[in-house]
Amino acid sequence: MPGIKEVAQRAHVSIATVSNVINNTRPVSAPLRQRVLQAIDELGYVADPMASQLKKRRARTIGLITTRITSVFYPYVIDGINQVLDQNGYDLVLHDTRDDTEREINCIRRLTQARVSGIILDTSHDKHDEAYFLSLAALSHRGYPMPVVSLELDLTRYGLDSVFADGTEGGDLAAQHLLDCGCRQLAHIAGPLHGSLAQDRLLGFRRALLRNSLTLPDRRVVAGDFSQASGYRAACRLLEQTGPDGLDGIFAANDQMAAGACHALREKGLAIPRDIRLVGYDNTFIASIVRPSLTTIDVPKTEMGRLAASCLIERAEGRSGQPGPRAMRLPAKLVVRETTDPDAESDWALFDW
């Protein structure tokens, strides 16, 4: 493997000149540049990333911190991230926190020490850790700033670039859709209510009801933990509390809980969507595979990955137009399937898993 010295030798120039043509760091006259490029080409020279990084104090790498890699949410995000990293010659290093805030801090430390160009963070800290978020915004290493973009959560108020889906709009869409289907007795299976993901969706749900002059009694909202099992339990509780006739529409804050609820309803002998309509959230591909297929709110996962990555690269390369934090709020979209419309056309064949 040739080094920069060999290239310089072959092109009859100094190594500094070679470096200059590679990095466009200073003008090099046309004939010399030509010679250098040719030498590089002939030798198949590629600069050693390590030496380069050591000197530049930046790795051409971005870090992704996930809360639980086995979630169906991430692969699509990663796909999007990869698309833009590929184009820009960056590498992706992956860390998983398993929902442990301690571990999250560790990941950030490691990535910072590795001097990645930036970090995409899906935090497992909840909204009350203001000090923590603020420290993220101020993150730097040996004087070099470390760009961080928050994934899923809107942390712009703490100074962090954030890419997230509009949960309030999503909740609103879900409620409105149920109402449009003729439902009047609605209930909500929420996520953990200390997090804004769950809060936003609930908020939108409430907003739509209000707009339609309906109210949502507290007992019609039961919180789960985003797991399938909790969706099952939540649905059972709702049915106990209201009786089977008191309910004709359920909005679950994610697809997993919707699937769990589906099991519960089926066990009670309720038909979906005839007796009860059901809407999930996230539009994981599971929603299209499950029977009956699940009406849900789409979250543009791949697009989120793309946005996060390109935002980060812009920051890293210092050509981010904007000085302040960027809020990248992506629109929610209703996807109608069989749990609200028996005649919905199936799209199961479209998904490769």
Next chain:
Amino acid sequence: MPGIKEVAQRAHVSIATVSNVINNTRPVSAPLRQRVLQAIDELGYVADPMASQLKKRRARTIGLITTRITSVFYPYVIDGINQVLDQNGYDLVLHDTRDDTEREINCIRRLTQARVSGIILDTSHDKHDEAYFLSLAALSHRGYPMPVVSLELDLTRYGLDSVFADGTEGGDLAAQHLLDCGCRQLAHIAGPLHGSLAQDRLLGFRRALLRNSLTLPDRRVVAGDFSQASGYRAACRLLEQTGPDGLDGIFAANDQMAAGACHALREKGLAIPRDIRLVGYDNTFIASIVRPSLTTIDVPKTEMGRLAASCLIERAEGRSGQPGPRAMRLPAKLVVRETTDPDAESDWALFDW
């Protein structure tokens, strides 16, 4: 951020001594070592990975090359990999080839230039690219060998460490189970037959039939491409060819195709498992969520990740007992669910997706 110089200064030793106590590269007397450790602790010193890597010519990083990150297979593998990397202080860098052999070569080049400690490769080259596989086994960079472990495919014959599930045994288990259920008219929906994944499963399937003095006519084997849609089409063709009564058991080479077949059978008005029993492969969590839940052959994904990672680390650190390629064949396991046993207990609540 303190450097090694500050540590040396504070401990009143040379930087060489500091390095020696950190890396245990040469003996250091107890009192000095103590002073150094204390200084490190007080300053919170951590060696700069870049400088370290440049000198050692090794990044404390391993690369994973996937064929299609959105596949449900990978997250669990990654989970396993992460477990052991975490413990050993390695980072994971992820590359995806999108099933493009060209891109795969590129990924390998990049990882090699980045001097990762090793590469876990799920190749998209098929079994005929002998020269390619051999070149992988001989991979090195500037004289430094680059360990590669093959994921999913057994490439030990080309000199590559490989971790893979026993597909033949899996096919055998599937067939035997169908026979045990009383099926006699069996068919197989295969994967792409140029790959050994598909071949092995078919082989095992055939073996079990043979053992039971049954034969598998060629028209009872139709190949798909591992996609759900192809499973659907394959099932349709099987039904056309044999008539609805000529078939009482289908083994599909993965869960996706099994799910597709399921749709087809349902459309033809066939009841599962009453009229036809169905077995998939991989035990993706989807198998447990789909209705009816899918009997399938389990592939220990997390364990595969763990094994691949630890094998790689051993090689990288030069303490691999074995000189030759290591074949890590993992046992297949039958998981019985509703598509072969109507009374199977459901386990959908166990999975978090």
Next chain:
DNA sequence: CCAAAGATGTAAAACGTTTTTGAGGTGCAG
């Protein structure tokens, strides 16, 4: 025509480690 400025090149310093080389002691055999 000279001073200042610009353009283009080179040598050498720097990045922060690890590794090599060699120096200074100490103990032991002859």
Next chain:
DNA sequence: CTGCACCTCAAAAACGTTTTACATCTTTGG
């Protein structure tokens, strides 16, 4: 007491780049 091995440590070289500082040569303005 000398010579030799040995242990411990420090000084300096090395890793392969990028960057800085400076040299040279050409323009340009006055």
